[in-house]
Amino acid sequence: MDxxxxxxxxxxxxxxxxxxxxxxxxITKAGFKLKAMKMIRLSxxxxxxxxxxxxxxxxxxxxxxxxxxxxxxxxxxxxxNAIEDFRxxxxxxxxxxxxxxxxxxxxxESVTKNAVHGADSPENARTEWSFFFAQKEILD
Numbered sequence: 752m753d754x755x756x757x758x759x760x761x762x763x764x765x766x767x768x769x770x771x772x773x774x775x776x777x778i779t780k781a782g783f784k785l786k787a788m789k790m791i792r793l794s795x796x797x798x799x800x801x802x803x804x805x806x807x808x809x810x811x812x813x814x815x816x817x818x819x820x821x822x823x824x825x826x827x828x829x830x831x832n833a834i835e836d837f838r839x840x841x842x843x844x845x846x847x848x849x850x851x852x853x854x855x856x857x858x859x860e861s862v863t864k865n866a867v868h869g870a871d872s873p874e875n876a877r878t879e880w881s882f883f884f885a886q887k888e889i890l891d
Contacts, residue, residue: 753873754831754832754833754834754835754873755829755830755831755832755833756786756827756828756829756833756873756876756877756880757827757828757830757833757834757837757869757870757876758825758826758827758828758869758870758875758876758877758879758880758883759778759825759826759828759837759841759867759868759869759870760818760823760824760825760826760867760868761774761775761823761824761826761866761867762817762818762823762864762865762866762867762868763817763818763820763821763822763823764817764821764860764864764866765858765866765867766790766821766822766823766824767821767822768858770858770866771824773858774854774858774866774867775788775824775826777840777854778826778828778837778840778854781830781836781840782830782836783828783829783830783833783836783837784828784829784830785826785827785828786827786828786829786889786890787825787826787827787880787883787884787888787889787890788824788825788826788827789824789825789883789884789888790822790823790824790825791822791823791825791883792819792821792822792823793818793819793823794819795815795816795819797819798814798815798816798818798819799815800882801818801879801882802814802815802818810862810863813863814863817863817864825880825883825884827880827884827889833876834869834870834871834872834873834876837869837870838869838871839853840853840854841853841854841855841866841867841869842854842855842856842859843855843856844862844865845861845862845865846858846859846860846861846862846865846866854866854867855867
């Protein structure tokens with residue numbers, strides 16, 4: 752499957768603190784092209800559907816409550832080697848362990864409130880962006 756596109760979310764904590772502009776700047780500065788973007792607020796039901804793969808895990812309720820607690824910014828990004836490069840740009844899930852200069856190290860607060868989400872595979876990227884965007888909303 753194509754590895755030139757990925758999906759990302761800027762989480763409620765980073766949006767609330769007005770870091771989303773800086774985060775988008777860092778993403779585009781790293782060579783990613785924006786193919787779709789929208790600000791939206793998920794209901795708790797939508798959050799549970801989006802994170803259904805994690806149902807039953809100890810962090811599921813905490814994660815779904817947080818992701819539905821305020822606006823998020825959903826993004827479809829394009830770049831060669833998009834998934835791996837984006838995951839390197841955002842850093843470790845735990846901001847305290849993230850490499851210096853990564854988005855999570857700069858803007859994350861905790862494992863749950865780590866500022867951004869990035870898809871981990873081409874299949875998951877497509878599934879995740881399809882949750883937020885109709886095909887006609889994604890630029891060619």
